[in-house]
Amino acid sequence: MSTAPPAPAVPFLKGHGTENDFVIVPDPDGRLILTPEAVARICDRRAGVGGDGLLRVVRSAADPEARGMADRAEWFMDYRNADGSVAEMCGNGVRVFARHLRRAGLVKADGLAVATRGGIKRVRFADDTPDGEIEVDMGRAVLPSGPDPSVTVSVGGREWPARHVDMGNPHAVAFVDRLDEAGKLYEAPGVAPAAAYPRGTNVEFVVDRAPGHVALRVHERGSGETRSCGTGACAVAVAAARRDGVDPAATGRAVTYVVDVPGGTLRVTEAPDGGVTLAGPAVIVAEGVLDAALLG
Numbered sequence: 225m226s227t228a229p230p231a232p233a234v235p236f237l238k239g240h241g242t243e244n245d246f247v248i249v250p251d252p253d254g255r256l257i258l259t260p261e262a263v264a265r266i267c268d269r270r271a272g273v274g275g276d277g278l279l280r281v282v283r284s285a286a287d288p289e290a291r292g293m294a295d296r297a298e299w300f301m302d303y304r305n306a307d308g309s310v311a312e313m314c315g316n317g318v319r320v321f322a323r324h325l326r327r328a329g330l331v332k333a334d335g336l337a338v339a340t341r342g343g344i345k346r347v348r349f350a351d352d353t354p355d356g357e358i359e360v361d362m363g364r365a366v367l368p369s370g371p372d373p374s375v376t377v378s379v380g381g382r383e384w385p386a387r388h389v390d391m392g393n394p395h396a397v398a399f400v401d402r403l404d405e406a407g408k409l410y411e412a413p414g415v416a417p418a419a420a421y422p423r424g425t426n427v428e429f430v431v432d433r434a435p436g437h438v439a440l441r442v443h444e445r446g447s448g449e450t451r452s453c454g455t456g457a458c459a460v461a462v463a464a465a466r467r468d469g470v471d472p473a474a475t476g477r478a479v480t481y482v483v484d485v486p487g488g489t490l491r492v493t494e495a496p497d498g499g500v501t502l503a504g505p506a507v508i509v510a511e512g513v514l515d516a517a518l519l520g
Contacts, residue, residue, distance in 0.1 A: 234519060236266075237324060238273060238510040241316030243451035243487025247275040248324050249514075254286030260308025262520045267306040272518055276450045277314060278304045279321050290339045297339035299325060305446030313342030313392035315454020319358040319506035322347040327354075327508055342392025355507045362455070364498040365462040366390040377427050378414035379407045386415075386427070387463040391500070393445075394425040395459035399467065403431055403441050409449035428456045430464065438464050439484035451487030458500045461492035472496045 234256065237248040247266050249256065258280060267275045280302035284290035290300035301321045303314045318338055325331040326349060335348040343363055350357040368388055375386045377398045382405065386396040396415055400406065406413070406429040413427045424445040430438050440460050442453040461481035465471065470479050472494050480493040490504040 234514040236273065236512060236514050237508055238275070239320040239323060239506065239508040241319045241452065241454065241506045242485050242490060242504055244316040244453060245275050246317055246320050247273045247278045248281060248320065249278060250281045252281065252283050252286070254282045256280070258304070259520060262518065263304045263308040264306065265518045265520070266514065276306055276444065276447045277311070277317060279317055281321065281324060284339045289341065293339040293344060297337040297344050300339040303340065305444070307446045309446040310341070311393060311446065313340050313455055315360060315362060315458060315502045316452055318345050318347065318360055319454070319504065322358055323506040323508055340392070355505045357503055358506050359501055359503045362391060362458050362500045362502050365458065365500055373420060375420050376416050378416070387466070388420065389459035389462050391455040391458045393455055394421050395428060395456055396421070396425050397428045397430060397460055397463040399430050401431070403429060403439065405429065406441050409441065409443045412443055426453060426456055428460050430460050433484065436480065437482045441486065452485035452490070454490065454502050454504070457483040457485065457490045458492050458502055462494060462500065465494060473498060
C-alpha cells in the first residue's frame with residue numbers, strides 16, 4: 225500500500241516591534257501559497273503560532289505583485305493581517321522583516337530597500353545588536369487637500385472628531401482625555417461617514433504626555449487592538465504636529481514626536497520635504513517549523 229509523501233516542512237520565525245508581533249515565513253522563491261484561512265490559522269493565539277500579522281519574505285522578482293519593484297528592492301514584504309486579509313504596509317512589521325534579513329545574513333549593508341504594497345521603504349540599521357534601533361523611511365503622510373473632512377470615531381456611545389492621515393494605509397486619529405475612554409477595543413470603533421474609509425481604517429486614540437510626547441492605543445483593521453502600530457505612530461505624530469500648529473514644510477525645520485505605545489516607545493520625525501521616519505526596536509524571539517495542518 226502506497227502512502228503519500230509527508231508535506232514539506234515550512235520554517236517560520238516569530239518577532240516583534242514594540243510588542244506588535246508577527247509570524248515570519250521565509251519564501252524566497254515565491255513557491256508558497258498562503259490562503260487567508262491559512263494565515264488566520266497560523267496567527268490564531270490559541271490554536272496556531274499567534275501574531276498580529278504574518279510577514280512572508282519573498283524576493284521581489286519572484287512575486288507578481290512586486291516584480292515591478294525588483295530593480296529597486298530585492299525583497300518584498302507580503303504582509304497579511306491576523307484575519308488573513310491583505311494590508312498595504314506595516315511600520316513595525318517592516319523593521320521586523322529587516323531584522324530577519326540581517327540576522328539570516330541576507331543583508332550585509334547598513335541599510336536596504338524593502339518593497340511593500342505601500343511602495344518602497346528604505347531601512348537603516350542603527351546598530352547590530354539583536355534589539356537595536358532600526359529606522360524606516362515611511363514616505364510622506366497624505367492629508368486631505370483643503371479642509372479636513374468631518375470624520376468621527378465612536379466607542380460605547382461616545383464619539384470624537386478624528387483627523388484622516390494616510391501612511392500608505394488609512395488612519396483615523398482621535399485626541400481624547402484618557403486612553404481608557406476607548407474601552408476594550410474588542411470590536412472596531414465606529415467611523416462616520418462610512419464612505420470616508422471604503423476599505424476600513426485603523427483607529428488611534430491619543431493623549432498628550434508632554435510637549436512633543438504623546439501616547440496611543442490603536443485598533444488595527446483586520447487585527448483588533450494591538451500593542452503597537454508603526455504606521456499609526458507616524459499618523460499620530462503628523463496629526464499632533466498639525467494640531468499643534470506645526471508644519472515642517474512651512475517652518476523648514478524637522479519635528480520629532482516621542483510616541484508611547486502599550487508595548488514600548490517609538491520615535492517619529494517629519495522632515496521639511498514631508499518625509500516621515502519611524503525609529504524603534506525589532507526583535508526575533510523564536511523559530512521553528514509550521515505543522516502542515518495549519519497550512520490547510
